[in-house]
Every structure is written in structure tokens, then in C-alpha cells.
Amino acid sequence: MLCKFLRSDVSATIDGTGRYGDLPVTDKxxxxxxxxxxxxxxxxxxxxxxxxxxxxxxxxxxxTC
Incomplete structure (x- = not known):
């Protein structure tokens, strides 16, 4: 699913892990x-x-939190 959002013309991602940073980012x-x-x-x-x-x-x- 993540790959659908990443385009070849983009070199950076900004990832928000929730208000308190509780959403884990998986190893994958x-x-x-x-x-x-x-x-x-x-x-x-x-x-x-x-x-x-x-x-x-x-x-x-x-x-959502």
C-alpha cells in the first residue's frame, strides 16, 4: 500500500506518527x-x-488521535 503513494519525482517523505508519536513505523x-x-x-x-x-x-x- 505504501508504494502507491510514493512517486518517482519525489525524493522526500514526511511521516506523522500521531499526536503523541504512538503509531509505530514497521520495519517493512x-x-x-x-x-x-x-x-x-x-x-x-x-x-x-x-x-x-x-x-x-x-x-x-x-x-485520528
Missing amino acids: AKEILAKYETVIQPTPEVLELMEKVYRPYVAILHT
């Missing part, structure tokens, strides 16, 4: 994301980062 996901410059942090922190990034990226955000 880390393996896939290793091909990209990747930031994995609690969602509120990556939302602030996203305001400052001005290049193509894919954001994967956990927002």
Missing part, C-alpha cells in the same frame, strides 16, 4: 522509505515542518 515501511530522505516524527511536529518545505514530498500523516 522503513525499508521502503530508506530510498527517500525521510522524517518520522509526531504529527504536530511534522505539520510545522511541512510549512517550511518548498520541494516535492509525500506526507503520510496519522491524524
